[in-house]
Amino acid sequence: MERSRLKPVSLDAMSPEQRRAAQALLDGPRRAIPGPFHALLRSPELADRVRSLGDYVRFANSLPPRLCELVILRVARYWTAQYEWFAHRRLSAELGLAPSVADAIAAGRRPEGLAADELLGFDFVDELLKNRDVSDLTYNKALERFGERGIVDLVSIAGYFSLVSLVLNTERHEIPEDAVPLRTA
Numbered sequence: 321m322e323r324s325r326l327k328p329v330s331l332d333a334m335s336p337e338q339r340r341a342a343q344a345l346l347d348g349p350r351r352a353i354p355g356p357f358h359a360l361l362r363s364p365e366l367a368d369r370v371r372s373l374g375d376y377v378r379f380a381n382s383l384p385p386r387l388c389e390l391v392i393l394r395v396a397r398y399w400t401a402q403y404e405w406f407a408h409r410r411l412s413a414e415l416g417l418a419p420s421v422a423d424a425i426a427a428g429r430r431p432e433g434l435a436a437d438e439l440l441g442f443d444f445v446d447e448l449l450k451n452r453d454v455s456d457l458t459y460n461k462a463l464e465r466f467g468e469r470g471i472v473d474l475v476s477i478a479g480y481f482s483l484v485s486l487v488l489n490t491e492r493h494e495i496p497e498d499a500v501p502l503r504t505a
Contacts (some may be wrong), residue, residue, distance in 0.1 A: 324358075324491055324492055325490070325491050326362065327358070328353070328358040329361060334361070335377075335440030337363070337364035339457040341361055341364040341365075341366075341371070348371065348377045349375060349378075355404070355488055355493050356491070357370075357371070358491070358493070359490070359491040370483070370484075377473075377476050377477055377481075381473040381476070382469050383439070383470055384438075386415045386438060387438050387441045388477055389412035389415055390404060390421070390431075390442055391441055391474065391478060392412075392477065393408055393409065393425050394445050394446055394478075395477075396408060396485055396502075397425050397428070398482075398485075399482060400502050401446070401489055401502075402488075402495050402499075402501050403488045403494070403495050404484060404485050405502050406469065406495040406496070417432060426503075430442070436465075437465055437466075440458075440462060440466075445477075445478050448478060450481060459471070460473065468479075
């Protein structure tokens with residue numbers, strides 16, 4: 321993998337606006353300046369707004385955490401976002417998703433062995449990414465299971481992590497040497 325295009329900026333080298341945005345990350349639920357924010361801090365106001373959206377999408381939405389991680393893996397696979405895949409594959413395992421689930425997504429297959437709500441969430445986002453729309457059948461099933469808020473949260477997770485994946489891909493954010501990269505789709 322190529323080296324990152326944008327290196328992290330130390331707090332001492334940051335402008336006051338960058339330092340304020342970085343401090344908000346350090347004080348928030350992340351307690352760090354993770355992956356995409358090294359690049360986003362080049363635009364402190366954008367970094368702040370993305371952080372605020374991400375705080376909800378990642379930590380406060382209405383869906384179960386395992387389902388959220390499943391959706392994030394599907395989005396990372398769609399964009400072949402190496403760092404996003406690396407980070408969230410680990411998180412999905414910590415939440416109890418079987419490695420075979422991530423392996424299936426990495427190979428472009430629908431995973432097996434998921435709970436009904438996880439499979440429905442996966443199918444919803446998979447359809448959205450592949451077709452740029454969701455069929456009435458899938459939408460209505462998701463509406464019945466997750467409600468309108470849940471549907472908006474599913475779409476928002478896919479959208480937010482698409483933004484994150486695009487930032488990470490453009491930056492060429494590095495993954496650890498021992499990480500297994502996604503094959504190019």
